Amino acid sequence: MEQKRENLRRMLEGLPHEHIPVSFFQHMQPQELQGEACVKAHIRFYKRTDPDFLKIMHDGLTAPVCLDLTSLEELKAYRPGKDRNPYIRDYLDRACRINEALAGEADTYSNVFTPFTLLRRIGDGRLLGFLKEDPGAVRDALLFLGEDLAWLSERLIKEAGCLGIFLAMQGAETGLFAPEEFTALVAPSEQLVVTAAEENSPYNILHFCGWNQIKNQLELWRDYPGNTVNWAVYVEKLSLEEGRKYFGMRNCLGGFDNRRGKLLYSGTQEEIRQETRHILETYRRTFGNTDGLMLGADCSFLPDFETERFCWVTEALREWEREEKAAFG
Known part of the structure; x- marks a missing residue:
């Protein structure tokens, strides 16, 4: 609906x-990871939950580089392939087909993982071994991955029709790299992807x-350009309000803990309604309005999550908005 997209x-x-x-x-479920089943799963999720935008999931995709490589020499042989790379062709095809099926009803974001996030899928132990053996070679491989991503x-924006990129980052977790190591090894390849997204x-x-x-x-990512920031509020112990200030008053997405056993998984409809209202009222009390807020969660939920619970949040949000409009015009 055009009104949803304009809003x-x-x-x-x-x-x-x-x-x-x-x-x-x-x-998604294992049977929904590929082809037409994947497209239909995205559309089914959209119809069930009626989000203001749909994120195109990365589930079922691997990486531009072969994840079965066993030697540093194999990694060093990697070069950007762009549309010759099967991974890239598959992802573009998925995004195009999902956007075509939505027929302009809502905007989409494509989940793009950064080079380090994808390369670590070979296993942290193997990757750290390669780093010990030849850090320069790993940095070069990350840069090549960055070119492809x-x-x-x-192309996801210009050709597939996504509104933007949902750029998912890892590698800055405490204890993995010292800041200077992250800046030298991980950040340059991330910046290639961030720059491409921002240019488009x-x-x-x-x-x-x-x-x-x-x-x-988080200070390692604090100044990365981007319209909206989404972080793990409950892992980082950084509230929506403090996080928005920390990231320069940019738009923020979040509010709920996505982990199994937390409120959205196990709470009653009334408890979830009350928590939704608490999130909204706390945010408004801090800033005087709800500008810059998109309601969501720290990360994606598992396949067995009861989808109806997302709807409970949306219903509570819209109820709160109606009450606010009636009270304040």
């Missing part, structure tokens, strides 16, 4: 808008993943 853009641009956008993300990000859309979302429930050195 989202106005919110992202800091303009008056009618509704607070809301969107949650959920990993930058090209992919541009003003609406990108930066996701600082609370991977494995380890706190990040």
Whole structure:
């Protein structure tokens, strides 16, 4: 619906808008990871939850580089392939087909992982071994991956029709790299992807993943350009309000803990309603309004999550908005 898309853009641009956008993300079932089943799963999720934007999930995809490599020499042989790379072709095809199926009903973001996040899928032990053996070779491989992912990000926006990139970052978790190591090894390849996304859309979302429930050195990402920031509020112990201030008063996405056993997983509908209202009222009390807020969660939910619970949040949000409009006009 055009009204939904216009409302989202106005919110992202800091303009008056009618509704607070809301969107949650959920990993897919094993039988939904490829082809038409994957496309249908995305559309089914959209129809069930009616989010203000749909995130195109990375589930079922691997990486531009072969994850079965066993030697540093194999990694050193990697070169950017762009549209010759099967991973990139598959992701573009997925995004195109999902956007075509949505037929303009809502905007989408494509989840793009940074080079380090994808390369670590070979296993942290193997990757750290390669780093010990030849850090320069690993840095070069990350830069080559960055070239491919930058090209992919541009095409996801320009050709597939995504509103922007949901750029998911790892590698800054406490205890993995010292700041100077991260700056030298990880950051340059990330910047390639960030720059490509920013050159092609003003609406990108930066996701600082609370991977494995380890706190990040958020200062390493603090100045990365991006319209909206999403971080693990409950892992980082950094509230929406303090986080928005920390990241320069940019738009923020979040509010709920995505971990199994937490409120959205196990609470009653009334408890979730009350928590939704608490999130909204705390935010408004801090800033005097709800500008810059998109309601969501720290990260994606697991496949067995009861999708109806997302709807409970949206219903509570819209109820709160109606009450506010009636009270204050």
